């Protein structure tokens with residue numbers, strides 16, 4: 001494997017970024033585990049300055065990226081391990097709260113002064129893939145909840161695994177996190193991968209009429225900690241197809 005330390009072009013913080021306080025610890029742990037750091041590049045965003053650190057996950061044949069803000073090595077870093085959701089993250093779909101959570105997590109990390117967002121490709125629809133997720137959404141239109149829909153398709157309720165996230169965090173020098181998540185299973189998964197979760201930090205998004213059923217199902221069927229849904233059942237309503245939307 002290539003040695004990212006040897007490539008000054010990709011792993012040396014350019015002079016222009018001096019003073020940003022951004023350092024990423026270089027190490028062999030990720031490469032030994034099958035995850036290779038390929039590139040690190042400054043990534044200015046609407047939320048603030050990040051470094052995008054790109055990884056090749058040889059074991060699973062995936063490309064992954066972490067956004068790093070500030071100096072996180074050796075710290076208990078505010079961390080979001082975000083499951084890819086094209087419809088929510090890129091299209092701002094209100095079927096789920098993924099896009100809102102992505103935005104809120106990046107905002108919180110910048111406000112904190114340092115932190116990491118690991119963006120996990122391959123996690124669409126809790127790991128069933130984009131097209132299967134769209135099929136599951138179609139079933140939800142017909143009254144199934146998000147768990148029932150996956151089962152009806154003969155697919156796992158949650159096929160996500162977090163080994164690569166732990167490997168990326170270790171490569172960044174992060175062994176302890178304050179985890180931005182409402183999902184206790186995500187916390188347990190990271191613990192199982194050897195990452196200390198010092199605190200689980202709620203990432204509660206205001207529910208919308210379009211996603212209240214989905215959020216209720218996540219709370220009742222998948223054990224998500226969503227106390228803010230108490231008393232909002234008034235948002236529940238029948239969702240009827242709009243004129244001209246029948247595919």
Ligand SMILES: [Zn+2]
Pocket residue numbers: 085087088089096097098099
């Ligand atoms: Zn989503």
